[in-house]
C-alpha cells in the first residue's frame with residue numbers, strides 16, 4: 411500500500427465527524443487500521459465502515475505538547491508504518507471574536523494552532539524518517555479572510571494553513587506530501603445549531619474530495635466545494651468596507 415491508498419492512519423482529533431467520514435470513505439480503498447487520538451477514550455471502540463477499519467483510541471490532548479512524540483511512538487507500535495496522518499483538531503466557538511476573553515482566545519489559539527502545529531512537526535519528521543506518507547490538515551476557508559464575527563478562529567486557521575504549507579515545502583522531495591483542506595461551512599457537531607453558510611457541505615463531501623486528492627497523488631490546497639477557490643481569490647481582495655458588508659455578522 412502507499413499513501414495514495416493508505417492502509418494505516420493516525421487521526422489527531424479522533425472523534426471529528428469529518429475525519430470519521432474520511433475513514434469510512436478510505437475503507438473502500440483498503441484502509442485497515444486507524445489510531446484515533448482523542449481527549450476521551452470510549453469504553454468500546456467505534457465501529458467504522460461496518461468493522462472493516464480496526465480502530466484503537468489513544469488518549470491525547472492537543473494542548474499537551476510534551477506528549478506528542480509519545481503518541482507517534484505508540485501509533486507505530488500499534489500499526490507499524492503510518493501511511494496517513496489526519497489533523498482534524500478544532501474548536502469553533504460560535505462568536506469567536508470580540509466577545510472572547512483572554513483565556514478563551516489563548517485556549518483557541520493553542521487548540522487550533524499551537525498544539526496541532528507542534529504535533530504536525532513530529533508527524534512530518536516521522537513520515538520523512540519512514541520514507542514517505544501523507545499529511546492531511548483540516549484548515550478552513552475562515553482563515554483566508556478573517557471576519558469580524560470569528561476572527562479568532564479564522565486567524566488560528568490562517569496560522570495552521572501557513573504552517574502546513576511550509577511543511578509541504580520543507581518535505582518536498584522526501585516522499586511525504588501534504589494536503590491542506592479548506593472546507594467552507596460543513597454540517598458537523600462543530601456547527602450544530604448554526605445557520606448553514608452559502609455552499610455548505612457535509613462531512614461525506616469533504617471526505618470524498620480528500621479521498622480523490624489522495625488517490626490522484628495530489629499535494630497542495632483542496633477547496634471544498636471547489637467553487638470556494640475562485641470565489642475567495644476575489645473575496646480576499648475586495649476592499650475592507652465591502653468585505654464587512656458581505657461577511658455581515660455570520
Ligand SMILES: NC(=O)c1ccc[n+]([C@@H]2O[C@H](COP(=O)([O-])OP(=O)(O)OC[C@H]3O[C@@H](n4cnc5c(N)ncnc54)[C@H](OP(=O)(O)O)[C@@H]3O)[C@@H](O)[C@H]2O)c1
Pocket residue numbers: 422423424425426427428429447448449450470471472473497498499500501521548549550551592593594595596597598599600601
Ligand atoms: N465543520 C465545519 O464547518 C468546518 C469547516 C472548515 C474546517 N473545519 C475543520 O475541520 C476539522 C474537523 O472539524 P469537524 O467539523 O469534524 O468538527 P468536530 O466533529 O467538532 O471535530 C473537532 C475535533 O477536535 C477535537 N479537539 C478539540 N480540542 C481538542 C484538544 N484539545 N485535543 C484533542 N482534540 C481536540 C474534538 O475532540 P473532542 O471530541 O474531545 O471534543 C473533535 O474530535 C477542524 O479542524 C475544523 O476546524 C470544520
